[in-house]
Amino acid sequence: MTTRSVPARKRTNDPEGLRQRLVEAAHVAFQLKGYHGAGIHELKHAAGTTGGALAHHFPTKKALGLAVLRDRVAAAVERAWIAPVRAAPTAAAGIAAAFAGIIAELKRAGEVTGCPLNNLAIELARHDAAFRTEIEAVFLRWRRAIAEKLRQDLEAGLIAGLQPDAFATFVVASYSGAMTMAKVSQSTVPLELCAAELAKILEDARRPAGPPADTAGRGSPQRRPRR
Template sequence: MAEGTRERLLEVGLMQMRSVGYGAAGMKELLDEAGIPKGSFYHYFPSKEAFGKAVLESYGAGEMARWQRIVLEGKGAPLKRLRRYFEDLIATYGPQNKISGCLMGGMSLEIADHSDTIQAALKHAFAGWRQGLASLLEEAMERGDLARSAKPDELAGLLLDAYEGALLRAKAERSNAPLENFLKLAFGTLLVKP
């Protein structure tokens, strides 16, 4: 039961932080939605900051499962799997959804400057994401799908930055156009063998 309570708090916290942000996520609303007494929250999380870090880590675990399913267990050439991965992210987090945007991007904008704990968790999550992208790009380079002169780690950083920026613009404009442009340029120009 104890693990179920913690998981329920994280589940509701993730929904709340994705919909209204970290700062506006209220304790009373969280506890009411989760059906959990206030004392139980502090049994699992000493502060809202610790809770925010745990929500971010839970979100990251879900995103790792997506990566595992689409990229690591998926079939096809590395760049085809990478494109399917980004298409799945866009279908999940694009502006056509009730709640759009990436929790990591949102928390970076909202709280990273004010919390060393959250900033460190974000830095770790983005580094892991970049490393996964770089490994896949290295695989593509070894297969001859990218030029031998390609720099997988730099390309991974650029893809990550471009995706997060396109997602932010898509949210601001309530349009998939920035995300479609990201896909077009990433896979039609940037990640092609010369």
């Protein structure tokens, strides 16, 4: 226990806290202005720190960008998509919940800054191999979570006639593209339209009542096999 009666502290060393502030500031700035559009000076000013601290925690801008991807963007996808899908009773409910949550948040914010993963993906996928790998991993986890839920629904006999992996990719693609248009039009309408379309498709894939499917049994689904 050091003498804590020192009159006034000039500085408080808080490496983890400052690191978080830097990553958060970068996350926000990248989301608003893009990776190349946001300058280092702006980032350290927003985080309330200086060049020395930034260099200590992140030697290069690339290191900071990777931290944003790993810590914030991956977490955002987890929070907005993976968790709702996993928690929902069905894939259809989970997808609807994810869309609804994001739309509600956008309306509350009053502006559309776009999907953080897509924003960085388009700007950095071809720019650097490390970024590309990291981004691809997040996309993969995202698709996997949806596909897994779809597989559960299929095995439970709740839906029929679709391939989990292909449809999961389709869902992510529809959402991503809708968010891009939402960003351009600064409106949630594209997201609402796409959510409705996906809901219709999943409704059509639903089985009538749903007696647990005889998984290995006869190959004839009860309703409209989608070829």
